[in-house]
Amino acid sequence: MKLALVVSSALLLSACSSGLNVVESDLKHHHWNLVAIDGAQIDDNIKSDLEIGEHFSINGLAGCNRFFGSATLKQNRISADPLASTKMACSPAAQAVETAVLHTLGTGAEVDNQGQTLQLIGDKHTLTYDLADWM
Template identity: 75%
Template sequence: MKTAIVIASTLLITACSGGLKVTESDLQHHHWNLVAIDGTTINTNIKSDLEIGEHFSINGLAGCNRFFGSATLEKNRIKADPLASTKMACSPAEQEVEAAVLHTLSNGASVNNHGQQLELVGEQHTLTYALADWM
């Protein structure tokens, strides 16, 4: 009984301190919808999502343009390299979302995986995604 309490306490302390390592398999085969940038909910008319697939390929909708490429995950940091996207004209609001998404993915971000919520903390922006479904 004491052993179980010690183990549970250790896991809780590690989780609260951010010590749990996120692995590629934790993120692969999921579809995430962007819900907030820097803590501010995005306009529901703007659709932005992220999918992480086999071999850590990534794709999604940044704001109004589709993006695709590959990514790496090292020490709880995700970075897309190279990242390509379509080049359609966007509204100013879509462009703002798109710029935050592409900049954060391209320059790298710390990953906080909370199960139903994924947070990417970059140097300029924090992107918050909600789990949509399994791929």
């Protein structure tokens, strides 16, 4: 009995400390606007957003091209690979935003959801989104 209690307590503490606090329902049906990459505000003339829908479908504007696909959320990491996108020519500034967004979503990122602010922390970039509205 004591062993079962110790094992249960250890598992509970392990789960609580591993950051498994984001669930799909926390992210679905939201529209997010990108406001910063790696802590630097993006140019007001460049629009980038992210919508997460039912069944964890995602779509948005990466910088100048639209993207769409489906994502998974496992152990507090979101990943969307492969993503489809349009192929319009972009200004260099918009292309830099687009590359950061598509790379981060495609390779996976740790999710830090603060309610009104969402950060996706990838291997190369941290994307910061503000909640725009519910879908």
